[in-house]
Amino acid sequence: MVPSPPPPGAKGSVLVVEDEVPLARLIASYLSREGFDVDTLGDGLEAIDRVRTENPDVLVLDLGLPGADGVEVCRTVRTFSDCYVIMLTARAEEVDRLIGLSVGADDYVTKPFSPRELVARVQAMLRRPRGIGTRAAPEQTHEVREIGRLRVDLSAREVAVDGEPVGLTRTEFDVLAVLVRQPRRAFSRDQLIAEVWGEGWVGDPHLVDVHLGHVRRKLGDDASAPAFVQTVRGYGYRLGPCA
DSSP states (O other): OOOOOOOTTOSOEEEEEOSOHHHHHHHHHHHHHTTOEEEEEOOHHHHHHHHHHHOOSEEEEESSOSSSOHHHHHHHHTTTOOOEEEEEESOOOHHHHHHHHHTTOSEEEESSOOHHHHHHHHHHHHHSOSSTTGGGSOOOSOOEEEETTEEEETTTTEEEETTEEEOOOHHHHHHHHHHHHSTTOOEEHHHHHHHHTOTTOOSOTTHHHHHHHHHHHHHTOOTTSOSSEEEETTTEEEEOOOO
């Protein structure tokens, strides 16, 4: 497919990987109309190469693709890029959603969907500041939080446990950053969504559970006896005492 010409003053770059040509063109037209620089592809292996060479801001990725499916594309892309990833799936079963998110997707949309909703998701992602939780704290040259064995460098966006670096996706880091800025404060799912995804975001609030599940696994945290991220039953999450 031929890339859409970049509009003047583009708001960001989006790569749409969708093998249904009419749908890909429809998505691209809506995004271009809103000022995004849009490229479209229909093959998973080509998408990996394109992300590697052009590093778009957002990757809109269909789950069922020729060459390599969306899960494999996302898994590979996450080894070299931290672009935002929105998965598209025609199957509404929860397992498909979780599979996509478990390899580093930031969000998902189930077909059929409104192109306007997808554009709104892209816009919300690109409005997110690089340092989440900055509403509650003034800009600082360097901000590091050390809580027990956990060290989070909010300025450099680096995480370590017992001195060992922990690799988080952009969204995983953003959710953790909200908690680490105010340890022991309980945040509801809605509050975390407002902080990370933005006010007015429309989607599945259990997205927060999935991302924090990944954070726990990467921190080596035991969900049955957590040292870091604790579940506040019936409410949400907080950063607990880190022994």
